[in-house]
Amino acid sequence: MFSFPIEIQQMEPVESQSRPEIFVAVPSYNHARFVEECLRSIIGQTLQPKKLLIIDDGSRDGSLDVIEKVLKDCPFDSELFARENRGLCATLNDALERSSGEYFAYLGSDDIWLPNFLEEQVELLEHRPNAVLAFSHAYVIDEKNNIFDSTNRWTEFADGDMRPLLMRGVIFSSPGVLYRRSALAKHRWNENSKLEDYEMYLSLTADGEFARNEKILCGWRQHGVNASSNLPQMFPEMIAAQDRIAPELGIDPNELSRSQSQMKFAATENFIRHGFRREAAKLFLENLDGASSISQIMRTAFRLVIPASIFKWNRERKRRNAIEHFGNINEGRPAND
Known part of the structure; x- marks a missing residue:
C-alpha cells in the first residue's frame, strides 16, 4: 500500500552502511x-538519496514558495537553484553537471515516485553491472491523481537490448528511470530536441543494457489530452532523432529507411485512435511497403473508415474502467495491480 499525504511518511530508511550515493x-x-507531492515522494523514499537538487526553470506560479516550504522538512542534503527559463534539456544538462555519486535520476515536478522506487532500482542495477539504466512500469495519472492507465498494459518492454523496440517507437516513461551516472556522463541531452529522453535512450543503447523492472514504481502525470494532442508534432521528432543517432549506432541508411517505413505504417493505427485521420491516411498510403502482411494492410484500411466517434467512445470507456479498477494513487492501491 502507498500514499502521499501532506505530512512526510514515517518510513524506515535503508541502513546507511555501504549505501550507494544517489x-x-x-x-x-x-x-x-x-x-x-513530487518532492515528498522523494523525501519519503525507503532508500534516501545523497542529494536532492531542484532547478526551477523560471516558474511564475508560486512554485518557488512551495519548494522552499517543503525543503525545510528534507532530512538529507538539498538545494534549490532558480534561474530564467531555458527549457527542460538545458535544465537536465545543468543538473547532470552539478551531480555526483554512482546513480542519477530526475523526476518531473508533476510526477511522483512510489516509496520503494530508489531502493528497487538501485538493487536492480547493483546486480546488473552491464546495465546503463534501470526502468520500471508506471501508473498513468490525471490532474486529480486518478489512475487511468498503466504502462504494463501497453506492450512487453525488452530486458537488456531495448534498441529494436526503441527503433519501433516504443518508449518507457521517464519517471521510472534510474541511470548509472558514469554512463550518462558520456552524453548530453539534446537541447534542440523535443523528445529529449528518446534521443538519450537511443544513444545509451551503444553503451550497455537496459535493466527492466516488472514492477510499477511511479506515477506519470498526463494533463488533459496532452498525451495525444501532440502526436502529429512528436512523431516527426522521433524520426529526426533516429536520423541523428543512427550514424553513431552504425545503422545503415537502407536499414534505417526500412525500419522507419515499418514504424510509420504501424503508427497509422495510433493516429487513427486519437482522431488524426488525415495524418493517418497519409502515413498509410506512403508506407505500404512497411506493412508486415496483407492482413495488416486490410485491418488498418478498415480502421480508417470507422467513424472517429467510435474510437473516442472507446477511449473514454477504457479510461472510466481503468479509474474504477485502479482508483486514486493517494488512496492506497496494490503497488502492481
Whole structure:
C-alpha cells in the first residue's frame, strides 16, 4: 500500500552502511499545484538519496514558495537553484553537471515516485553491472491523481537490448528511470530536441543494457489530452532523432529507411485512435511497403473508415474502467495491480 499525504511518511530508511550515493534532480516549471507531492515522494523514499537538487526553470506560479516550504522538512542534503527559463534539456544538462555519486535520476515536478522506487532500482542495477539504466512500469495519472492507465498494459518492454523496440517507437516513461551516472556522463541531452529522453535512450543503447523492472514504481502525470494532442508534432521528432543517432549506432541508411517505413505504417493505427485521420491516411498510403502482411494492410484500411466517434467512445470507456479498477494513487492501491 502507498500514499502521499501532506505530512512526510514515517518510513524506515535503508541502513546507511555501504549505501550507494544517489543524486536526484527535479526540473521544476510552473507546477505549484503538484511539486509538493513530487518532492515528498522523494523525501519519503525507503532508500534516501545523497542529494536532492531542484532547478526551477523560471516558474511564475508560486512554485518557488512551495519548494522552499517543503525543503525545510528534507532530512538529507538539498538545494534549490532558480534561474530564467531555458527549457527542460538545458535544465537536465545543468543538473547532470552539478551531480555526483554512482546513480542519477530526475523526476518531473508533476510526477511522483512510489516509496520503494530508489531502493528497487538501485538493487536492480547493483546486480546488473552491464546495465546503463534501470526502468520500471508506471501508473498513468490525471490532474486529480486518478489512475487511468498503466504502462504494463501497453506492450512487453525488452530486458537488456531495448534498441529494436526503441527503433519501433516504443518508449518507457521517464519517471521510472534510474541511470548509472558514469554512463550518462558520456552524453548530453539534446537541447534542440523535443523528445529529449528518446534521443538519450537511443544513444545509451551503444553503451550497455537496459535493466527492466516488472514492477510499477511511479506515477506519470498526463494533463488533459496532452498525451495525444501532440502526436502529429512528436512523431516527426522521433524520426529526426533516429536520423541523428543512427550514424553513431552504425545503422545503415537502407536499414534505417526500412525500419522507419515499418514504424510509420504501424503508427497509422495510433493516429487513427486519437482522431488524426488525415495524418493517418497519409502515413498509410506512403508506407505500404512497411506493412508486415496483407492482413495488416486490410485491418488498418478498415480502421480508417470507422467513424472517429467510435474510437473516442472507446477511449473514454477504457479510461472510466481503468479509474474504477485502479482508483486514486493517494488512496492506497496494490503497488502492481
